[in-house]
Amino acid sequence: MKKIIVLMLIISVFMVGCSSSKDNSNQNANETEGSNVQSENNTPSVVFVVTGQLGDKSFNDSAANGIKMIEEKLGFETKIIEIGRDQTKWEPTFMDLSEEGKYDIIITNGSNAKEVVQSVATEFPDQKYILFDTEIEKGLNENVYSISYKQNEGSYLAGVLAALVTTSDMEYANEEKIIGFIGGSEHPIISDFLVGYIEGAQSVVPDIKVMVSYIGSWDDTAKGKETALAQFAQGVDITFPAAEQAGLGCVEAAVEMGKYIVGVDSDQAMLFKGVDEDKANVILTSVLKEVGNSLVRAMELDQKGELPWGEFESLGVAEGGAGIAINEYYEKNVPAEIATKVAEEKERVEAGGVDITSALGLPAEEVDVIVNAVKP
Structure with a gap:
C-alpha cells in the first residue's frame, strides 16, 4: 500500500513539473512574441498622403522617392496613399489615419492641404504631421512641421x-x-x-x-x-x-x-x-x-530630436533644397x-x-x- 502511495506521489510531482514546465514554455513564447510585436511597434513609421497622383515625374514622384529612401536608408515602415485632387476626400482621410494612430508621422504635400491638416492636427495633438511645399504659422500646431522651398x-x-x-x-x-x-x-x-x-x-x-x-x-x-x-x-x-x-x-x-x-x-x-x-x-x-532629400533630412533630424516641430523651414540653394x-x-x-x-x-x-x-x-x-x- 505504501509503495502505491509513494508511486502516486511521484507521478503527481512529475505531472505538476511537466505542467509547470509547459506553462513556463508558453509564458516564454508569449514574452518572445510580445517582444517581437514591441520591436515592430518601435520601428518608426510614416505615411505619405498624396493629394494628387504619382507618375508626374516631378513633384509627387520626388516626394515618393524620398519616402523610399526613408525606408531603405533609415529603416522606417512606410506607406503611400494617393487620394487625388478631390478635396472632399482629404479631411476624412486625415481623420481616419489620425484616429487609427498606426503611423508616427503623417506626411502630405501642397499648400492646399494646409488648413485641413492643421485643423485635424488640433484634434489629435499626439499625432505628428509634416507638410511640405508650404509654410505654417509658427507655434499654432506644435505637432506640425512644414518645409517650404526657395x-x-x-x-x-x-x-x-x-x-x-x-x-x-x-x-x-x-x-x-x-x-x-x-x-x-x-x-x-x-x-x-x-x-x-x-x-x-x-x-x-x-x-x-x-x-x-x-x-x-x-x-x-x-x-x-x-x-x-x-x-x-x-x-x-x-x-x-x-x-x-x-x-x-x-x-x-x-x-x-x-x-x-x-x-x-x-x-x-x-x-x-x-x-x-x-x-x-x-x-x-x-x-x-529637393523634396525627397528634404523629407529624409526631416526624418534624420527627428530621430536626433532636432526637428523644429511647430515651425517651418525654407530651404534654398545654400541649404540644398x-x-x-x-x-x-x-x-x-x-x-x-x-x-x-x-x-x-x-x-x-x-x-x-x-x-x-x-x-x-x-x-x-x-x-x-x-x-x-x-x-x-
Whole structure:
C-alpha cells in the first residue's frame, strides 16, 4: 500500500513539473512574441498622403522617392496613399489615419492641404504631421512641421540659362529674345517660379521677353502639349513648364518641334534616360525642389530630436533644397561658356550675393508688374 502511495506521489510531482514546465514554455513564447510585436511597434513609421497622383515625374514622384529612401536608408515602415485632387476626400482621410494612430508621422504635400491638416492636427495633438511645399504659422500646431522651398532661386538660375541659350531673335528676326514659361495654374508658388525665372533671364539679357501661359490643369498632358506648341509657334525655342504631370505634354511638344524644355522639381532628363532619349535630350536642365532629400533630412533630424516641430523651414540653394540639375545631358547640350556663366551665378546665389524677389507673400499687383514688364 505504501509503495502505491509513494508511486502516486511521484507521478503527481512529475505531472505538476511537466505542467509547470509547459506553462513556463508558453509564458516564454508569449514574452518572445510580445517582444517581437514591441520591436515592430518601435520601428518608426510614416505615411505619405498624396493629394494628387504619382507618375508626374516631378513633384509627387520626388516626394515618393524620398519616402523610399526613408525606408531603405533609415529603416522606417512606410506607406503611400494617393487620394487625388478631390478635396472632399482629404479631411476624412486625415481623420481616419489620425484616429487609427498606426503611423508616427503623417506626411502630405501642397499648400492646399494646409488648413485641413492643421485643423485635424488640433484634434489629435499626439499625432505628428509634416507638410511640405508650404509654410505654417509658427507655434499654432506644435505637432506640425512644414518645409517650404526657395524655388525662386533655382528658377533664377534656369532663367540665366534660358536667356543665354535661346536663339529666338536670330531664328525669327525679332528685335528681342523671347523665352517661355507655362504654369499649371496661377498659384503663389508658381508665381515664385516665374518671378525668379524672369529675374534670372533679365540679369544676363535685360530686355528679354517672357511669354507666360497657363494650362489650367495639373494632369492634362494633352492640353500641356497644346500650350507648348502654341508658344513654339510664336517664336519661343525654350520654355519652362511648372505644371506637374501636365508638363509632360510640353516635353512631347518640344520633341516634335525640336525645341528645349526646362524641367521642374525632379531631374526629369535622367528619368527619361534609357527610356526615351529624345525626351531626355530636349530637357536642358530641371529646376530642382529637393523634396525627397528634404523629407529624409526631416526624418534624420527627428530621430536626433532636432526637428523644429511647430515651425517651418525654407530651404534654398545654400541649404540644398533648391537648384538646377547638372547631368550628362546638360554637359552635352549646353555650351561650355554658358555652363561657366551659370556656375558663377550659382555661386553668387549660394553665397547670398543675389537679391531675388520672392512672390510668396507679395501682393498680386506687384507680381503683375514684374510679369507685365516682360510681356512680348
